[in-house]
Amino acid sequence: MEYKNLLVEINNGIAVLKINRPKALNALNSETLIEINDAGRALQKNKDVWVIVVTGEGDKAFIAGADIVEMKDLNAVEGMLFSQRGHDAFATLENMNKPVIAAVNGFALGGGFEVALACDIIYASDKAKIGFPEATLGIFPGFGGTQRAAKLVGLAKAKELIFTGKMIGAAEAYEMGLVNKVVPHEELMKEVMALAEKIKSNGPVAIGLAKECINKSLSLDMDSALMLEAKDFGLCFGTKDQKEGMTAFVEKRKATFKGE
Ligand code: CAA
Secondary structure, three states: OOOOOEEEEEEOOEEEEEEOOHHHOOOEOHHHHHHHHHHHHHHHHOOOOOEEEEEEOOOOEEEOOEOHHHHOOOOHHHHHHHHHHHHHHHHHHHHOOOOEEEEEOOEEEOHHHHHHHHOOEEEEEOOOEEEOHHHHHOOOOOOOHHHHHHHHHOHHHHHHHHHHOOEEEHHHHHHHOOOOEEEOHHHHHHHHHHHHHHHHOOOHHHHHHHHHHHHHOOOOOHHHHHHHHHHHHHHHOOOHHHHHHHHHHHOOOOOOOOOO
């Protein structure tokens, strides 16, 4: 896959999607958002890809936010369309039935951290700086941050971050529950790839269904969510992977899953 602002590498079932605008600290312009959406859809369809890692090119930034140069002269309607372009791209990451891991390798600000929030698991470098500086620009997080941050860490903590625009370090982000794990900077990709490998060794269809159940729980009442869980749980029993996983257990060997 060839993109102007992304690098996509696929090795042994794991795709690494890198935002590649290092001169602008990987800021998200419209073109990059459209490419993320396109790449996400292609990775969703690619049967050889089981896990996706999202990170930023260079040593300094994951993504320093939406592109301020592009946003500066937008009018109200264009601002709304820009926000929706971000929503569409990140919904592709959030809704795909494959696990997506964010490897936050530096500044993850505004729209940049909103990308991470649409991923399933966030590992951060100990050098990462995280925050929502939008209010310092006279706007607020518009790529899903008002929704996803509040759901992750609670209303009060999300409001504090968004109202102050302050940047916090990785350790504080971990304490707050914004990231899953903080890793020494040089070790970040090694740790993330080990996590991706660990996830990849399990049944991919079941993981995709579990992701659906967990994500949908946020918008469904308990009865509907449990009904979905029962249906998706049942679907597992129609897969070869479930037969292989349970047969391997009984035969005291390691299961080999095929995603079927
Ligand atoms: N948009 C466009 N360009 C950006 C950018 C952004 N979000 N962030 C950094 N850049 C550019 C800088 O303009 C600079 O370009 P030039 O070399 O052409 O001048 C280059 O990247 C390097 O940045 P700095 O020189 O500023 O690097 P620094 O180390 O001094 O500072 C920083 C790093 C603290 C991250 C600083 O760049 C910064 O504050 N960036 C903006 C962060 C921000 O406000 N993000 C939120 C954007 S709004 C948003 O995301 C809206 C939304 O929710 C949809």
